Amino acid sequence: MRYSILLEDADGVSYFEDRDIDAELKSFAPPANPFLVSQEYDASRFVFLSLPAGWKGVQHRSPNRQLATVLSGRFRVQAGSGEVRDFTAGDLFWAEDVTGTGHASSAEGDEPANLMITQF
Numbered sequence: 001m002r003y004s005i006l007l008e009d010a011d012g013v014s015y016f017e018d019r020d021i022d023a024e025l026k027s028f029a030p031p032a033n034p035f036l037v038s039q040e041y042d043a044s045r046f047v048f049l050s051l052p053a054g055w056k057g058v059q060h061r062s063p064n065r066q067l068a069t070v071l072s073g074r075f076r077v078q079a080g081s082g083e084v085r086d087f088t089a090g091d092l093f094w095a096e097d098v099t100g101t102g103h104a105s106s107a108e109g110d111e112p113a114n115l116m117i118t119q120f
Contacts, residue, residue: 003092006062006079012100014080019094046118051075051107061102062095064119073113078104 001021006014023036075087080101107113
């Protein structure tokens, strides 16, 4: 599985990087046959967000290190570097821009952007 991560450079400017989730074959839910499983991540909470169609946010930092899972709609993120990426149902967006200039986000298209945010 691939995901996009929003990181910060030494000047606090956010930028995107693509990464793969490392996984190994494990017996995760016996007696089911083994399948690929990633490392475990400790999470503190999760929330659901529903951004109305056409919603536009202002430049902001991520409130926590967090992983957004897009459930429906189109979620757009503009990094501080200027790069823009659109995320749709099933996409993973990991945000680590908690100290610098941050990013801007919006709900694009005719439907709300619905997300589940897992905070670390």
